[in-house]
Amino acid sequence: MNAIPSSAARERMATRAVTAATIGTALEWFDFTLYGAVSATILPKLFFPTMDATAALLASLATFGVGLGARPLGAIICGHLGDKFGRRNLMLATVTIMGLSSVLIGLLPTYATLGVTAPVLLVLLRIVQGFALGGESTGAQLMALEHAHPDRRGKYSGLLGTCSPLSQILANVVLFLLAASLSPADFEAWGWRVPFVLSFILVAVGLYIRLKVSETPAFVAAERTAVVEAGSPLRDALRFHWRPVLRWMLFFCGPAAIFYLIVVYSLSYITNQLGVPKQTGFALLMGANVCAIVGALAGGLLSDRIGRRRALAVGSCATLAILLVYFPILETRSFVPMLAIMGLFLGFTQFQSGIQPVAFAEAFPTNVRYSSSALAYTGANLIAGGPMPVLAVWLVSLGNGSPWGVVALCVAWNLLSLAMILTAPETRGIDMNSTDDARTLSGNRAPGALGAL
Template sequence: MARRAVAGATIGTALEWFDFALYGVVAATIFPKLFFPSLEPTAALLASLASFWAGLAARPLGAVICGMLGDRWGRRQLMLITVSVMGASSFLMGLLPTYQQVGMLAPALLVSLRIVQGFALGGESTGAQLMAVEHASAARRGFYSGLLGICSPLSQILANFALFALATSLSPDEFESWGWRVPFLASFVLVLLGIYIRMKVSETPSFEALKKSGVPVRAANPLGVVFTRQWRTVLRLTLFFCGPAALFYLIVVFSLSYLTKNLGVPKQTGFMLLMIANVCAVAGALLGGYLSDRIGRKRALLIGSFCTLVCCLIYFPILNQHSIGMTMAVMGAFLGFTQFQSGIQPVWFAESFPTETRYTGSALSYSGANLLTGGPMPIVAVALLNAFHGSPWAIVVVCGSLNLLSFLMIATSRETRDTALERSTTH
């Protein structure tokens, strides 16, 4: 059942992240022209990236509502609901009319579906993490956590491969008129597969133990408990993940725009570079989770955070060398070490909260970081690049500061590797 749980969580979440990643790629490339053509190019790009952020902005609301329901009613039911909502919203995106067809209604519908998509993912991400980690044995929690960490880069690989294949096989006009819609429509079939897999997974042992302990979980108020008793933990974990969240979206969303618009790299080459970088990210997530079982969550996270700080300082100078090989190497290292930390995040967050508030506390921390820095990072990066006349050093300062904050939060945290998940603050 543990293997089935991690398979269901990993595959289902990867499929949902595929839709989310797909949106990020097209938002940085073709959506400015299709949905915001009345604006000048920089403003259109900012508006398109703002629609990307709208989905991340909706995640905390999804995290709060789904977190409370997940702590009251269990993890399994919420996972089936969120994957269904995500699939429906992504499918409808593939059917949207453009600005030329319906005017302002087009971007309004786009943003509305993006918000629904973000709401569903806000509850999905943490629920899938808990489904896998709570099923895992104590000695292999980090490894299972690393498997969950591959979901986002794996989805980026699939999204970029799909768009790369379409962009190379279709003419530019065909790709802009209907080619970009194909992955959105096809993803609905993949989501059905995710639903089928999750229906085969039972409720987690930790939640079953909580119900048997006599704790009245259905009448509990997990959000109130988190805000009154565990707010320091939520704040610390949120500030920690602000660094990896910002760096991840800087690389996978803004970098594509920077490469194609500022450095003149063809879109197909940009998609290829992101695919290779995400392969490195898959390896990084697995390594981070595995290493956290061996040397502890804290020490492994400190290693990852230090390495991303180094990458942050050398990233743009290497991109500006116009060398495909060097660009490939630095993007792979940067994204790999960023995802190294994301591979540890699920288990570290789960071990930081008791069973009856674990879903709510973890979801608030995870989605809060993405709201504060993950979603806004591409917008901030474009604005800073424009304000400083094409110089990326202001972006480096912002990202480096967030990385240092993240490092500080890790350094001041306790080790959680030996924490028992079947625990309650009530009993």
């Protein structure tokens, strides 16, 4: 059985853990984002050449969608296993699975060589990628936060919140450099494969860093009791902790819906509805993602100073106010105002996402923390995040081009999110290693504030 490290060793391990979690998650998001970019440009012609252009594009984008669909399955299964067998083992597995599937995508023969088998294999590899990312997102958060000193959990949480926007910037920069340095024929023939194949380097780096991180003190403490061996984490999360799971899932519906509104639908709106050039749209999104990095860091740091609830309320109120002026400012078609409003909108959305990891981790006891956090996170993305771009298109169509139906939907999600924040207990500074709130072996829930709604 693992020994609980000394205070000095824990400090060093905490720094190592957040480094491993941040770099590993950023690398996995990089692979996932990279595929999203090529699925809209290169893959339709290479893997669906027998279809017309529109059908091929839709089929290629569908392969991206199955990766998103596989994320909840990965989160649920990895959450159960992570609560049962430890965070570290799952983190080693997810980074390996993601890296190997990315390398195989880079080496995969096209339709011209394998026929219909090629797109079938592509779909299977995308499912594997999505499964790995689903398990990675929550697991990496817990690996860092369960090692962290209580006074710095928010700071570490903010660092974890930078992974998604950072990966989007890096993926687009890599593809831009490859496309700029290669002829169109070479880029189509082999250039797009380079970043996928080089994923084996990312796997090696990720494994090297994570092998140097010990199991978290919280899980080690839980292992010393009989709760981990006797319990069924997923069942116990749903049976004994469904109220906080529901609360935090409903909270994250607001940030999830607004995130997908900005990074997916807004690009379509400003290029198709407003006639802004695509290059300008991409530049606006790149700038907004830079603001998102700053926002995530600021949210995490502020939550260490004023508490999780107050910091989340600041972010939620800011996004609510920005919602009311977002589309009117976009309609100016002026680059600087558009960049400012998109940067503020995505920045304050990621401000909340930078607090989400620590708020979720502190809301649940160790024996169900992975499963419960994963259920809340993936549930919000399934309910509000994923459907938002499609709903936005439909609502704008119903409104004859007016975006106010979309605004009304997002305001509703935002108000629900704010209500969940204001009624939640403050958790800053709690002992995450404590097993006092764990379910007893007889099946009764022990008393404690964390299990209450």
